[in-house]
Amino acid sequence: MKVTIDKWIGVSTWHWNHAQDEVCGICRVAFDGTCPTCKYPGDDCPLIIGECKHAFHMHCLLKWLTTESSKGLCPMCRRRFKTATE
Template structure:
């Protein structure tokens, strides 16, 4: 028996693979987006520090700019360095 597919609609979902479900700064879900963005995904990516903590890129950049002298991870207070995986 031979079957012919006349129409096909693909449906997919995506999830960030992070060490937590929520951003430690804005407390919004990683599957969503930060308060500054309208849509999740590539426009609101996640970034990891060498300490392994993960944040929305917009949240950690704001956090780092708000620090006067030393730029530390808001979770563990280690010096913040972006992890170049």
């Protein structure tokens, strides 16, 4: 599964307002924290937002997409996951 990242969410856009939920839908850790494999929030552990407006830690999402059961779908709404391009 090859994933195209159209947009990286860095610190300049850290005050996101797209997320409907304040925790990552995969690891359930808040977005101002990090995914389970990172230590420092921000640039080192960016967020990724899909066209469906679901947001995740990028690392959590990439890990999810490498699992066979993901089938390239958003884990929240089961729509094909594509990064938002706005």
